[in-house]
Amino acid sequence: MFEDLEFPVIAAPMAGGPTTPELVSAVTAAGGFGFLAGGYLAVAALDEQITRTAELTGGKFGVNLFVPGSKSAVDLTDHHERMVTEALRYGVEPGEPVWDDDEYPAKLDLVVRHGVPLVSFTFGAPTSAEAHRVHEAGGRVAVTVTSPDEADLAAARGADALVVQGFEAGGHRGLFTDDATDPAGGEQYGLLALLRLIAARTSLPLVAAGGLVHGADVAAVLAAGASAAQLGTAFLQTNEAGTASAQRRALAEGGRLTAFTRAFSGRPARGLVNRVLSDLSAHAPAAYPQLHHLSKPIRAAAARADDPEAMSLWAGQTYPLAPDGSAASVVERLRAEAKAAVERLDRLR
Numbered sequence: 001m002f003e004d005l006e007f008p009v010i011a012a013p014m015a016g017g018p019t020t021p022e023l024v025s026a027v028t029a030a031g032g033f034g035f036l037a038g039g040y041l042a043v044a045a046l047d048e049q050i051t052r053t054a055e056l057t058g059g060k061f062g063v064n065l066f067v068p069g070s071k072s073a074v075d076l077t078d079h080h081e082r083m084v085t086e087a088l089r090y091g092v093e094p095g096e097p098v099w100d101d102d103e104y105p106a107k108l109d110l111v112v113r114h115g116v117p118l119v120s121f122t123f124g125a126p127t128s129a130e131a132h133r134v135h136e137a138g139g140r141v142a143v144t145v146t147s148p149d150e151a152d153l154a155a156a157r158g159a160d161a162l163v164v165q166g167f168e169a170g171g172h173r174g175l176f177t178d179d180a181t182d183p184a185g186g187e188q189y190g191l192l193a194l195l196r197l198i199a200a201r202t203s204l205p206l207v208a209a210g211g212l213v214h215g216a217d218v219a220a221v222l223a224a225g226a227s228a229a230q231l232g233t234a235f236l237q238t239n240e241a242g243t244a245s246a247q248r249r250a251l252a253e254g255g256r257l258t259a260f261t262r263a264f265s266g267r268p269a270r271g272l273v274n275r276v277l278s279d280l281s282a283h284a285p286a287a288y289p290q291l292h293h294l295s296k297p298i299r300a301a302a303a304r305a306d307d308p309e310a311m312s313l314w315a316g317q318t319y320p321l322a323p324d325g326s327a328a329s330v331v332e333r334l335r336a337e338a339k340a341a342v343e344r345l346d347r348l349r
Contacts, residue, residue: 001118001140001161001205006031007335009218010207011327012232013064013120014171014241015039016312022050023240025056026327031335033228035120039066040235040292043106046296050114052286062142063116065108067124068101072179072287076294079263079287082280084295086310090301097290112137120144120163122174123267131158142207144174147187161205163230166191168211170233170258170316172269179271180202180286184260192224199225211316215322215337223345233316234334237324246308251275254320256313264299264312266291272313 002008011027011034013019019342024034036053038046046063053061072297074306076097083094108126111119112133119134119174120142126134131141135158142161143154151162163176178185182193189197191210199206208221209230218229236243237251256272263280264271271277276295284291295312300309323330 002033002207002318005033005228006094007331008222008228009033009331009334010228010230011035011235012209012230013037013039013062013122014232014236014314015041015064015066016314017244018236020240021053021056023235023238023242023327024053024061026238026240027235027331028057028060030328030331032331033060033062035062035064035118038063038107038111039102039122043103046107047110050110050116054114055179056120059117059118062118062120063111064120064122065104065111066102067126068104069123069288071099072285072290074285074287076285076287076290079280079284079291080342081091082283083298085108087298087301089310090298090305092297092301094298095293095296097287097294101288102289102291108133108299111139115139118142118176122172124160124176125150125154125157128157144209145198146174146194147189148197148201150176151202155202155204159204161207161227162198162202163207163209164191164194164226166194166208166210168317169209170270170319171314172265172267173260174270178267178286178288183268183281185286191221195221195224197225211318212295213316213318213321215334215339216341218334219341219345220337226277231334233319234322234330236315236319237322238327238330239325244303244311245281246303246306246311247313250308250313251315251319251322252324258317259316262286262291264291264295265289269312269314271318272308272315272319274311274313275309
């Protein structure tokens, strides 16, 4: 599936703004591959992005969709009150904490109609019938997995590839089920350990994701059995990314720790530690996407104010090492670093 890539690096789908058609195109033109982030976008907006990306890439790209889960019945009153306090800082009202399916059926229809060549799914596996629809349209199916058991289920549902996500990754964990008693939502596997565990159970192509920002990281995961490396944080500061200015500044400063939080969305996600993450994570309920809608106006207001303290600053553990510049220059740097890493391995011969 990834054999025809000039360089086996994939630009991860980063929902909420960082991923743009221009970023996907730039990585593709440099010899890699890119995913559009379908999560949170309205169907019409995703349609426009697919059309634009197809024009820029000649049709060589993927789209990521969020698989909807069941509605949480947890009481959101306390978290809502805490968010009211945050909203007052910016002169806005919290959003309505409603559950929805992110227009998943309509988005699935859209990628099938466009014949998107690779459709990835996060927060769960598509049904066998949904995977069949993608296959019927000429596409392939990839599923983000965070454990060997999730890998087994995804394979049984018709996945053609697995995106193996280690706990080092920035943004949301792709957990199929969020364990509300665990701050991380479930068992935490390091990327290399998870690659080896899953490779022992399936022959499907594996895409490694989580904390990869250097060409030596790419070489390492290929040596561990991956067919390609998926990088998100490494592209957050590129010219083509839609990353907000306050997040760019926080990333460039490099002085913050990262941690998992449910405070912004109701699902465990790794981001830079800021005021909201510090103050609200301990009591944030497992209620996705209700908390996403609740915090959305506050996050948007903080971004307009260029204030990182109430934004969801998603980033992987290795973010201080992430480069800036053009996406093409990042890919070329990764390529040179990967080649140097391979040369260092000559001593193993």
